[in-house]
Amino acid sequence: AIPVVLDVDTGVDDACALLLAALHPALDLRAVSCVGGNAPVDAVVANTLTALDAAGRPDVPVARGADRPLLEEPVDARHVHGQDGMGDLDWARSERVPDPRHAVELLRDVLHEAADHGDDARRITLIPLAPLTNIALLLRTYPSVAKGIREIVFMGGAAEVGNATASAEFNVFHDPEAAAVVLDACADLDIPVTMYGLDVFYAPRISIETARKLAAPGGHGAAELAGRLIEFQCERFGSVDATIGDAGAVCAVLEPAGVRREQLPVRVELAGTWSRGRTIVDRRDWSGDLSHDPHGQARSSIDVCLEVDAQRYATLWLDTVSGGMR
Ligand code: BDR
């Protein structure tokens, strides 16, 4: 199984991603770190523990991380994700307590352990699905963790339109400095990066009828929670289907051939009147200003997901969270 660690701001669609990562037999979910984003960090921790309980995975360590972006005040998205950050489902809350370590320390320990084995197969795929605050702090504080990281596949950014603003995607908008630090550190530390951004994020979708079948009583906890999370989104947006959202980035680790990627230079806009937090993706045919650092050193590009086989990822998610019961 592929060893993975998720960094989340659970979050309706982060919960969809947690269910997939916790239940899929080809993934070995080693730890989950939490950060303030969709909801304040304490709510994120509670939601994350609850989602893992529903998946029958109380063994996965969960730690509380940054409660605010590096520079700005937090601005949550409870108008999208519900007051509790996870759909206000009236679902029994987990009684488990989180790991006593700070999320950055939990990540450090898990990644150092992976590095210490010196065995390539044990290196971890890090999947951030939230503002990148924890990951920026991690890479700047403990750059030696790079040896334990196989790759980073993150949900964030957009080559085209944003969602938090016309320009910017929520996770990058929420902490642009952290996103800039992560891209910069990954270029320095030779960590391969894939950006699963808004160009693909909304495409894999589940219909409300399917969600209702999943949520019907008599099923197991993960299927019911999965169904109710999709139902919540359909009701909130008055739509007949809803995206699996962050879960798509986990699909991209499981089935990389389901996305079309291009290696492109990407930078985060830190200024701008209307564009702060935008990921600037250079799609020109020749290399230009984004391909070098200020000292003229070449800077590596990252893989940007530009198209997704939406049906394939929706089916992958559904088959996994339903446990074959649909
Ligand atoms: C991202 O922001 C959050 O609302 C979602 O959980 C996802 O990670 C989409 O822009």
Ligand code: CA
């Ligand atoms: Ca998220």
